Amino acid sequence: MMTQQKIKVLIADDHPIFLKGLQEVIExxxxxxxxxxxxxxxxAINAALNRVLDIAILDIDxxxxxxxQAAEQILxxxxxxxxxxxxxxxAKDAFLKALEIGVSGYVLKENAVIDIVNAIAAxxxxxxxxxxxxxxxxxxxxxRQASGASELLETLTNAEKKxxxxxxxxxxxxxxxxxxxxxxxxxxxxxxxxxxxxNLSGKNSLLRFAIENSSxxx
Amino acid sequence: xxxxxxxxxLLLVFSCVDAQVIDLQQADxxxxxxxxxxxxDRDGTLSFKEVVGSAKDFKIPSLPVPDFLGNLSKAIxxxxxxxxNTPETxxxxxxxxxxxxxxxxxxxxxxxxxxxxxxSADKDFAARPVRSNNxxxxxxxxxxxxxxxxxKATSKALIRPSMSFTTMHQLYEDSIPTSYGDGFFTALAVAxxxxxxxxxxxxxxxxxxxxxxxxxxTILHTNLVAGHVLAIFPWLDFLNTNLLLPxxxxxxxxxxxxxxxxxxxxxxxxRIRWLMMLGYTVPVLFFIAGEYAMAILATSxxxxxxxxxxxxxxxxxYRNGFQPAIYYIIGFGALIMLNMTFELKIVGWVQENxxxxxxxxxxxxLEAIILSFALASKINFYKKEKxxxxxxxxxxxxxxxxxxxNMQEAERKxxxxxxxxxxxxxxxxxxxxxxxxxxxxxxxxxQKTEELAENVADAIQEIRSISYAxxxxxxxxxGLTQSIKSLAAESFEAxxxxxxxxxxxxxxxxxxxxxxxxYRIIQExxxxxxxxxxxxxxSVSIENQHNQLHIRIADDGKGFDAQAATGxxxxxxxxxxxxxxxxxxxxxxxxxxxxxxxxxxxxx
Numbered sequence: 001m002m003t004q005q006k007i008k009v010l011i012a013d014d015h016p017i018f019l020k021g022l023q024e025v026i027e028x029x030x031x032x033x034x035x036x037x038x039x040x041x042x043x044a045i046n047a048a049l050n051r052v053l054d055i056a057i058l059d060i061d062x063x064x065x066x067x068x069q070a071a072e073q074i075l076x077x078x079x080x081x082x083x084x085x086x087x088x089x090x091a092k093d094a095f096l097k098a099l100e101i102g103v104s105g106y107v108l109k110e111n112a113v114i115d116i117v118n119a120i121a122a123x124x125x126x127x128x129x130x131x132x133x134x135x136x137x138x139x140x141x142x143x144r145q146a147s148g149a150s151e152l153l154e155t156l157t158n159a160e161k162k163x164x165x166x167x168x169x170x171x172x173x174x175x176x177x178x179x180x181x182x183x184x185x186x187x188x189x190x191x192x193x194x195x196x197x198x199n200l201s202g203k204n205s206l207l208r209f210a211i212e213n214s215s216x217x218x
Numbered sequence: 219x220x221x222x223x224x225x226x227x228l229l230l231v232f233s234c235v236d237a238q239v240i241d242l243q244q245a246d247x248x249x250x251x252x253x254x255x256x257x258x259d260r261d262g263t264l265s266f267k268e269v270v271g272s273a274k275d276f277k278i279p280s281l282p283v284p285d286f287l288g289n290l291s292k293a294i295x296x297x298x299x300x301x302x303n304t305p306e307t308x309x310x311x312x313x314x315x316x317x318x319x320x321x322x323x324x325x326x327x328x329x330x331x332x333x334x335x336x337x338s339a340d341k342d343f344a345a346r347p348v349r350s351n352n353x354x355x356x357x358x359x360x361x362x363x364x365x366x367x368x369x370k371a372t373s374k375a376l377i378r379p380s381m382s383f384t385t386m387h388q389l390y391e392d393s394i395p396t397s398y399g400d401g402f403f404t405a406l407a408v409a410x411x412x413x414x415x416x417x418x419x420x421x422x423x424x425x426x427x428x429x430x431x432x433x434x435x436t437i438l439h440t441n442l443v444a445g446h447v448l449a450i451f452p453w454l455d456f457l458n459t460n461l462l463l464p465x466x467x468x469x470x471x472x473x474x475x476x477x478x479x480x481x482x483x484x485x486x487x488x489r490i491r492w493l494m495m496l497g498y499t500v501p502v503l504f505f506i507a508g509e510y511a512m513a514i515l516a517t518s519x520x521x522x523x524x525x526x527x528x529x530x531x532x533x534x535x536y537r538n539g540f541q542p543a544i545y546y547i548i549g550f551g552a553l554i555m556l557n558m559t560f561e562l563k564i565v566g567w568v569q570e571n572x573x574x575x576x577x578x579x580x581x582x583x584l585e586a587i588i589l590s591f592a593l594a595s596k597i598n599f600y601k602k603e604k605x606x607x608x609x610x611x612x613x614x615x616x617x618x619x620x621x622x623x624n625m626q627e628a629e630r631k632x633x634x635x636x637x638x639x640x641x642x643x644x645x646x647x648x649x650x651x652x653x654x655x656x657x658x659x660x661x662x663x664x665q666k667t668e669e670l671a672e673n674v675a676d677a678i679q680e681i682r683s684i685s686y687a688x689x690x691x692x693x694x695x696x697g698l699t700q701s702i703k704s705l706a707a708e709s710f711e712a713x714x715x716x717x718x719x720x721x722x723x724x725x726x727x728x729x730x731x732x733x734x735x736x737y738r739i740i741q742e743x744x745x746x747x748x749x750x751x752x753x754x755x756x757s758v759s760i761e762n763q764h765n766q767l768h769i770r771i772a773d774d775g776k777g778f779d780a781q782a783a784t785g786x787x788x789x790x791x792x793x794x795x796x797x798x799x800x801x802x803x804x805x806x807x808x809x810x811x812x813x814x815x816x817x818x819x820x821x822x
Contacts, residue, residue, distance in 0.1 A: 015643045021650055061639065066695055088642055089691060090682065093704035097696050110678050113650040141711065 006033040007124060008052055012044035012070070013059040013086065018109070022057070022086075025113050032120065041065030048074045053081050055120060059109070060087040060094065068094075072101050082123040086112060090137050095130075096211065102203035105129035127172055128204065135170035138211070152198055153213070160194050163187065168210035238278075239299040239364065240383055245306040248388050251381035252282035254298040254369075262292030262372055266324055266334075269295050269368060286377040287518055290511045293372045300383055301364040310348070310389060311355040311367070314380040315339055317443050317459050318373040319510075323355045326366045333357075339445075340374065343452040351445030354389065374510045375459040399576050400444060403583040407437050410590045417593070425596075428473035429589060435466040436582045443578065460505040460513040464498035467524050471495050474531045477589075477596070478543055484534035487527070494527055525554050542599050545592030549585045556581030620798045624731050627689075634689035642681045649674040690737060697725035698733045702740055706758045713748040715773075720759040724767065727821050735795040736767070736819065742788045743771045743815055751775025753812060767801075767819040774812035778805075 009032055013019040019037060026032050035051055038044035042064035048056050056074055060067035071083045084105035085098050098106050105119040108131040115131045122129035130138075153161065166176045173191070177184045195206050240249050255276035257269060276297050286294055302309070313321060322336040337346060337353045348354035359365055371377050384392070411433045418426035439462040441447045447454050471494045474480065480488035497520050504513035528550040536543035560577040573580070649671050656667035685691070692701035703721055710717040727733060740758065747756050753775030761768045796803055801819035808814045 015639075015647075017647050018643060018650075021647060025654070060695065061691075068695065088638065088646065088678075088682065089695075090679070091686075091691075091704070092708075093692055093696060093700055097700065109646045110649045110675055111653065112646075113654045 007031055007054045007120070008033055008035045009120070010034070010036045010038065010044065010048055010051070010053055010056045012038035012041070012057065012062060012067070014039050014062045015059075018059075018112075022112060022116065025116060026057075026120070029117060029120075041067065041070040044070050045073050048081065049077050053078070055082045055084060055123060057084045057086060057107075057116070060085055060089060060098075068097055068101060071098070071103050075102050082126075084116070084119050084123060084129070086116075090134060092138060092141055092211075095134065095138065096208060099204040099208045099211075106134060107131050108134050122172075127174070128207070130170055139169060155197050156194060160190055160197075163190050164194060164206075164210050165214075167191075167207055168214040170207075238297075239301055242300055242302045242304055242306075242309065242359070242383055245304045245385050246388055247384075248312075248392065249300075249383040250282070251298050251311075251383065253279055254284070254296040254381070255279070256284050256297070257295040258289065258291040259293040259295055259370070260291045264293070264295070266368065266370075269370075270326075273297070283378060283380050287515065289377070292511070293370055294377050296369040296371065296379070296381075297366065298381075299364055299366045300359060302359040302361055305361050306385055307358055307360055308386065309357045309359050310384055310386060311357055312382050312384055312389060313353040313355070314445070315353060315371075315373075315378065317375040318353075318371060318377065318379065319375075320372045321353060321379065322370040324368040324370075325357060326368070328363055328365065340448065340458070341452075341455040343448050343455070348389075349449070350389075350393065351449045353445075373514075374505070375514050395572050396575065399572060400441070400446060400579050403576070403579040404437055404441060406583045407433055407586040410586045411437070414590060414593060421597075425473065425476040426593065428469055428476050429593060432466065432469035432473045433582075433586050433589075435462055435469055436585070438462060439466055440578045440582050458505065460501045460510070460517050463517050463521060464502050467498045467520065468495050470524065470528065473589075474528060474546075477592070478531055478535035478540060478546060480531060480535060483538040483540040483543070484531055487531040487534060490527075494524065497523070528554070542592050542596050545588055545595060549588035549592060552588060553581045553585040556584070616797050619794050620731070623735070623795065623798065627731065627734050630688045634685040634691075637681050637688075638685040638691070642678060642685070645674055645678050645681065649678065693730075693733060693737060698727065698737060699723050699725050701737055702758070702760065705737070705741055706744055709744045709748050710756055715748070715753055716755045718755075718757040718759075720757075720761075722760055722762040724760060724762050724821075727762070727767070732799065735799055736769075739792050739795050739817065740769065740771065742792050743817075746778075746788060747771070747773045747775065750778070751813065762821065765821055767817075767821050769817040769819070770814065771817075772808055772812060772814045774808065777807050777811060777813045 009026060011019060011022055011026065011034060013022065016039070019039070023034055023037065026034060035053065036044075036047040038047055039062075041058075041062045044056065044058060044062070045065060048070075056071070058067040058070050062070070065073070067085050067087070071085065074081055075083060079102075082105070083101075083103040084107055085103050086107050086109050087094065088109050089095075090108060095106055104123040104126075105128065107115045107119050107129070111131055111133055115129075119129040119131075153164070156164065162180070163176060166179065171179070173184055173187045177187045180187070191206060195201065198206075198209060200206055200209055238251070238254055240251060242249055255278055257276045259269075276295075284294075284296075300309070311323060315321070318339040320336065320338050322334060325333040327333070335347070335355050337355065339353055343349060346353070347356050357365075369379065369381075371379055411430050414426050414429050414433075418430065438447065438457070439459065442454075442457055442462060443459065447457060471491050475488055475491050478484060478487070480491070501513045501516040501520065504510075504516055529547070532543050532547035532550060536547065556577040559574060560581075563574045563577075652667050652671045652674065656664045656671070659667065690701050690705065692704055696704075699721055702724075703719055706717060706719055724736075727736070744756075744758070747753055751773045753773035756773040756775075757771070759768075759770045792803065796817070796819070799819045801817060804816040806814045806816070
């Protein structure tokens with residue numbers, strides 16, 4: 001077996017001490033290689049577009065372009081790059097915006113040393129990753145917004161509704177499979193059918209729909 | 219005695235050749251005495267005999283009505299003759315000269331008989347043979363007879379007798395249009411004078427008093443020159459051009475400076491105003507000293523300077539941006555023009571008729587009308603100026619509160635980012651260090667460090683809350699639209715209020731300060747609902763249509779009294795920000811219950 005290629009990572013944060021700490025944590029993993037450290041959004045974008053890259057870890061609050069803008073531009077040019085956003089913002093709207101852009105991971109800075117490794121491991125397998133503290137925070141949020149999606153939801157089967165409910169609880173495909181005692185493949189098939197029925201397309205679109213309409217699901 | 223008579227006869231023959239002879243051909247005509255020969259009598263001491271005795275000293279004038287302005291002689295003698303080719307024997311010599319002093323007419327009949335009549339232009343009105351505004355000398359000229367006339371004129375003003383031969387019939391006919399016209403224009407000026415007096419009573423502005431003073435003296439002077447003053451008020455015989463014109467100048471200078479606001483619009487004119495007014499004491503002093511010729515000379519020079527002063531003041535004020543000055547220029551211009559027309563008659567360049575004869579009247583009346591109109595338009599000008607100043611003050615207040623609010627927002631933003639980026643980041647680094655640190659330890663150690671990490675996390679959360687409250691991070695990060703959506707969703711969700719949101723994309727609606735103002739207004743409205751309305755449902759809709767942002771925030775709560783609510787600080791803040799945004803707010807009751815707030819904000 002030939003030697004495994006290292007995963008190429010870009011990290012960007014305007015706070016030097018945090019950046020250094022992050023670098024140390026990532027480099028502890030032999031499979032990972034940091035190819036660029038940026039201290040602002042513009043540098044991060046330029047580096048991401050000009051280098052071979054697997055993962056870009058971006059802080060949201062950066063001078064130049066902010067993390068969301070950087071992610072959007074990088075994904076527009078290189079959709080294959082997995083983006084992990086690092087942020088101080090424990091807030092639903094920033095999170096939803098990140099989902100909309102199509103990022104793969106949303107990691108709270110305060111838990112970065114623990115979560116970043118898990119996040120990298122998840123996105124490497126093409127899964128999404130959300131800091132556990134973030135998802136529990138989001139779950140605590142009430143949603144009293146009158147939903148206009150009830151009719152659409154009626155087109156779903158009971159099994160599909162159940163899956164949407166679990167997605168709304170920020171559960172991964174794997175978690176859902178385990179919980180419902182079905183295979184991951186079956187869950188993926190369900191997800192595809194649901195997305196079709198609800199006219200959803202694009203990365204994270206089903207997750208966003210489920211979160212936004214969680215009040216209509218219960 | 220014989221010798222005297224003989225020599226007189228001789229002289230008569232001589233004088234017949236020399237004197238201007240007026241040919242009286244019809245009884246219903248007026249014959250002007252143009253180019254009468256004249257002789258200066260420097261000290262006014264020559265007797266009739268001396269004058270008749272030296273006929274060669276008489277000169278032919280260059281003007282139809284010789285004008286002795288600047289001549290310092292006390293008296294002027296005129297000589298002319300008339301040949302009566304009509305059957306009419308009763309003739310009259312009419313002399314227009316209400317401003318003159320004493321006129322003595324000598325008539326030498328062909329038979330050597332001499333008649334003389336002395337009339338005073340400035341007193342003894344009752345003693346006049348014909349009590350009229352002009353001086354009228356009754357004469358007897360037999361048909362076919364040629365008689366010679368000598369006239370001695372002295373004056374306390376100008377010596378300028380405008381003479382004509384006429385009959386009573388003609389005198390009567392001529393006096394009708396003149397009296398009517400002079401009366402009409404006088405009445406017109408008086409009416410305007412009264413009108414402006416009333417305006418003065420309501421506005422209490424001095425410029426109206428100056429106008430009244432000026433127009434009053436103008437009317438008086440014009441009527442004095444025309445002889446009407448003495449005809450109606452014989453006791454006003456002390457009045458004289460040399461007294462009235464300085465007074466007129468005095469009021470006109472006051473009026474000019476007040477009306478044109480020369481202090482601001484024509485400082486030079488303003489500075490020399492006292493010089494102008496003081497200058498007019500000169501003719502008065504000469505007059506009081508009995509130096510009448512000097513007095514009239516000084517008056518004339520000063521009047522000429524006054525004309526220039528008026529025009530210059532008008533033009534300067536107009537050029538410096540005082541628009542009503544145009545009326546002033548037209549008004550005084552009209553007066554000057556008609557005065558000049560009157561002078562043209564004297565030098566014989568224009569034919570005499572009623573309009574020319576009454577040019578001074580028409581000029582004064584015209585000026586009174588135009589200046590009165592100017593004063594009326596000045597009220598408008600003032601009003602507009604006042605409104606402009608108010609508008610400016612209002613704009614300044616708006617600018618000031620905008621600056622204040624912008625500064626406040628900038629300061630909040632600075633503190634928020636300082637907290638979030640500096641303290642927050644440091645705490646994050648600390649928490650991460652603790653988390654790493656705890657990894658390798660025992661279970662007890664891990665528990666302790668995790669507790670510590672929790673404490674730090676709490677601190678981070680607090681900093682987050684404070685900084686979010688100071689400055690919504692979303693505006694910079696996610697845009698205004700998302701910021702408002704999040705704001706509404708979070709606030710209503712926290713208060714368990716079911717809500718609907720319809721928010722058009724408004725991220726690029728204007729500069730950052732405009733966006734934050736819109737955000738703060740909506741924030742305040744939502745806060746009011748959450749805190750006071752006790753609502754179960756609420757809605758926020760923002761439509762961006764036709765360059766207008768329509769914001770509607772409604773709830774089904776207990777509603778509020780818009781009148782009572784206006785005093786609240788929150789609403790004050792909303793109004794302040796709306797002023798800056800040029801927006802409008804309408805607060806109403808919803809049906810069946812609750813409140814509706816409509817806000818319109820213009821956007822580009």
